[in-house]
Amino acid sequence: MISMGTTKTKSDGTGALRGRLIAVEGLDGSGKSTQIHLLYRWLQIEGYKVFITEWNSSVLVKQAKRRGKKEQLLTPTTFSLIHSTDFADRYERQILPLLKAGFIVLCDRYYYTAFARDIVRGCDPGWLTNIYSFAVKPHIIFFFQTPLEVALSRILSNRPRLKFHEAGMDMGLSNDIVESFKLFQNRVNEEYLKMAPDKGFTIIDATRPIKDQQDEVREILKEKIDLPAYFWRNPK
Amino acid sequence: MKTKDFYGIGLPGVELSDLPGKLIVIEGADGSGRSTHIELLRNWLEQHGMAVVNTGLKRSTLVSEELTKAKEGNILSPRTMSLFYATDFADLVESQIIPALRAGYIVLADRYIYTLMARDLVRGTPISWLENLYGFAVKPDAVFYLRVSPHLLVERNFQKNLTLDYWESGMDLGLSRDLYESFMKYQRMLLRGFADMQKKFGFVTINGNRSITATQDDLLKRVRKILNE
Numbered sequence: 001m002i003s004m005g006t007t008k009t010k011s012d013g014t015g016a017l018r019g020r021l022i023a024v025e026g027l028d029g030s031g032k033s034t035q036i037h038l039l040y041r042w043l044q045i046e047g048y049k050v051f052i053t054e055w056n057s058s059v060l061v062k063q064a065k066r067r068g069k070k071e072q073l074l075t076p077t078t079f080s081l082i083h084s085t086d087f088a089d090r091y092e093r094q095i096l097p098l099l100k101a102g103f104i105v106l107c108d109r110y111y112y113t114a115f116a117r118d119i120v121r122g123c124d125p126g127w128l129t130n131i132y133s134f135a136v137k138p139h140i141i142f143f144f145q146t147p148l149e150v151a152l153s154r155i156l157s158n159r160p161r162l163k164f165h166e167a168g169m170d171m172g173l174s175n176d177i178v179e180s181f182k183l184f185q186n187r188v189n190e191e192y193l194k195m196a197p198d199k200g201f202t203i204i205d206a207t208r209p210i211k212d213q214q215d216e217v218r219e220i221l222k223e224k225i226d227l228p229a230y231f232w233r234n235p236k
Numbered sequence: 237m238k239t240k241d242f243y244g245i246g247l248p249g250v251e252l253s254d255l256p257g258k259l260i261v262i263e264g265a266d267g268s269g270r271s272t273h274i275e276l277l278r279n280w281l282e283q284h285g286m287a288v289v290n291t292g293l294k295r296s297t298l299v300s301e302e303l304t305k306a307k308e309g310n311i312l313s314p315r316t317m318s319l320f321y322a323t324d325f326a327d328l329v330e331s332q333i334i335p336a337l338r339a340g341y342i343v344l345a346d347r348y349i350y351t352l353m354a355r356d357l358v359r360g361t362p363i364s365w366l367e368n369l370y371g372f373a374v375k376p377d378a379v380f381y382l383r384v385s386p387h388l389l390v391e392r393n394f395q396k397n398l399t400l401d402y403w404e405s406g407m408d409l410g411l412s413r414d415l416y417e418s419f420m421k422y423q424r425m426l427l428r429g430f431a432d433m434q435k436k437f438g439f440v441t442i443n444g445n446r447s448i449t450a451t452q453d454d455l456l457k458r459v460r461k462i463l464n465e
Contacts, residue, residue, distance in 0.1 A: 061320070064299040073298055075330050076248045077372055081323035082299070085316055092313035122248030130368040134315060 019099035020225050021136060023110035026144035027189055028166075029154035030206045031213070035144065036108050038214045039221070043104060048230045051098050052106040053090065055113070061086045072164065076121035079165065083114050084131050091135050099136070104230050111135055112199060116191040120184065121171065140224055142217060143201035148189055150207060152182055240337070243349075244371020247330060252374065257337035259374060260459060261348040261439075263430070264382030265423060266404045267392035268444050269451065273382065274344050276452050277459060281342055286463075289336040291328060292346030298327040314408075318356045322369055325352060329374060337374070342463075349373045350381070350437065354429035358422070359409065378462045379439035380455060381430055386423040388445055390416070 022039075026032040036052065043050040065082050068074045074082070098105045111132040119125055156178065164170065167177045168184025196203060202220060204213055221227070240252040240259075260277075264270045278288050303320055312320065336343050349370045356366055384392075393400055400415050402408075406422025407415065434441060440458060444451055 061302070061316075064302040064320075064323075068298050073327070073331070075326075077326045077330065078298060078323055081319060081326055085319040085323055088319050089312060089316040092315055124245045124248075127245045127368060127371060130365060131319075133365065 017099040017136065018102035020104045020230070021095070021099060021107065021138040022104065022140045022142070022221070023107040023112070023138040024142045024144065025109060025112045025192065025201070026206065027146060027148070027151040027185055027192070029151035030144040030146045031154075031210065032142070032144040032206070033108055034210060035142070035204075035213055035217060036106050038210075039217055040106055042214075042218060043106075047232060048104055048227065049102060049232055050104045050106065050230070051094075052108070053094055054108045055086070055090065061089055072170070074165070074170070076118065076123055076170075079121065079170075080114065080118040080123050080128070083118075087111060087114065087132070088134070095135075102230070104225070107138070110138060110141070112141065112192070112195060112201075115195060116188045119191050120168070120187040140220065141199065141201050142220075143192065143196060143203050144206035144213075145203050146206040148182075148186055151189075152185060156181075241375045242371060243373045243375055244368060247326075247372045250330070250334065252334075255334070255337040256340040257343060258378075258462065259333065259337060259343045259345065259376040260462070261345045261350075261376045261379040262382065263347055263350050263379060263439065264444060265384065265389055265426065266401065267389045267396065268382040268384040269392075269448065270346055270382060272448060273452055273455055274346055276448075277344060277455065280456060287339075287341045289332070289341045289343050290346065291332050291336070291343060293321075293325065293328075293348075293351065298331075299324045314356075314359050315361075318352070318359075318361065319369075321352050325349065325370075326372055329372065333374060345376070348376065348379065350379065350430065350433055350439070353433065354426050357429045357432075358406070358425040378458070379437065380458065381434065381439050381441045382444035382451070383427070383430070383441050384444040386420050386427070389423055390419060393419075 022036075024032040024036045040050060040052045061082070065086065068078065068082060095105055095107065114132070115125070115128055118128055162177050162181050164177075167181035168187075169177060169180050171180070171184065173183040174180040192201075195201070204216060206213060240255050242252065246252075262270050262274055262277075274290065278290065281288050299320060303324060333343055333345070353363070353366045353370065357363060390400070393404070400419045404422075405415055405419035406425070407418055409418075409422065411421045412418040433439075442451060442454055442458075446454075
């Protein structure tokens with residue numbers, strides 16, 4: 001990967017940064033958001049400098065994204081680019097400053113979400129890797145692995161109102177939105193599984209009880225991260 | 237008919253075979269005379285029975301409104317801006333340029349990836365990252381770069397706008413607190429950026445320091461040559 005000239009961090013490591021970056025990835029319905037929330041609560045209550053971030057957008061990017069999606073103006077390339085814009089904004093305004101300031105930063109989805117989704121839409125993996133090369137690799141990437149049927153039933157049993165792009169309707173897989181969602185999620189899952197060994201995902205079996213998964217996640221964190229270094233210097 | 241190519245990886249699901257149109261790009265700083273010369277070229281082409289589409293940066297409908305707002309408020313980081321511009325440009329390529337080329341139009345583009353790349357280059361973005369990013373751009377049939385000295389640019393900008401533009405002066409770079417100083421420094425940096433890119437992307441430099449007529453004659457001669465190919 002090519003590192004960016006403007007940030008003084010290596011793209012393959014996070015040595016220059018005092019903070020620690022933890023990302024969770026997985027299909028919709030894998031339970032990853034629940035797990036990262038519990039992880040956040042634990043670290044927060046124990047008194048660590050921790051911050052949780054979701055794939056939220058700045059107002060401007062959100063406006064453009066919403067219009068593009070609503071009016072179905074987006075192609076695979078513009079869909080990908082508008083999300084990378086969004087990511088860059090979130091990264092440079094929030095994630096990177098927090099890492100420099102020595103926080104533990106928890107990310108509900110990171111660029112692997114974009115890789116999986118955009119590759120399914122036909123974008124070139126090398127092109128994507130290079131675009132996102134400005135962002136540091138997380139110290140730990142938890143991948144919550146679920147059989148497709150489990151994830152689908154968790155999502156679909158709530159009778160959700162699936163959104164056009166979320167269901168991959170732009171790909172013409174099926175005219176039925178639920179059917180399209182299933183086919184699309186299946187392909188996204190395949191991409192995740194392909195990525196897992198190369199990208200160093202820490203796989204968590206997301207079919208187990210919530211508490212068991214959380215215990216495992218916390219153990220891994222204690223093992224891989226020198227947690228005492230992240231206490232608030234001036235206890236609240 | 238020459239077949240067209242992408243600069244790099246291209247666009248998923250888009251074939252470039254059977255694009256009979258021509259893509260002609262005019263590059264240059266604000267005040268280099270781009271729009272004047274594009275207008276004159278258009279007149280000539282239409283007079284000679286050729287269908288023309290004018291296009292250019294920030295003319296896509298996808299994100300241009302937000303881009304304008306972002307420039308006013310200076311609220312997005314450089315990399316966010318650069319990807320925002322790339323989004324806008326990709327939309328332009330897919331929704332305007334390729335369809336027009338397919339329909340056999342002469343597409344006159346008021347700036348292209350080179351301006352976007354030059355701006356990012358002077359802000360420290362590596363060329364390799366930019367080349368990869370813009371791998372979806374269609375290689376133009378010709379790129380004409382209107383090279384105008386910074387001194388002349390300043391005069392023309394004052395003539396046109398009465399003031400120097402914040403972004404065209406590169407004020408975000410903190411080169412100088414003085415707008416004039418910053419403009420001169422920034423435009424010289426861009427000139428160097430274009431000079432570096434010239435060979436790599438094979439564009440033709442047109443001396444834009446001359447009168448409109450002299451410059452247009454030069455430009456037209458070269459455009460006619462391309463149309464005869």
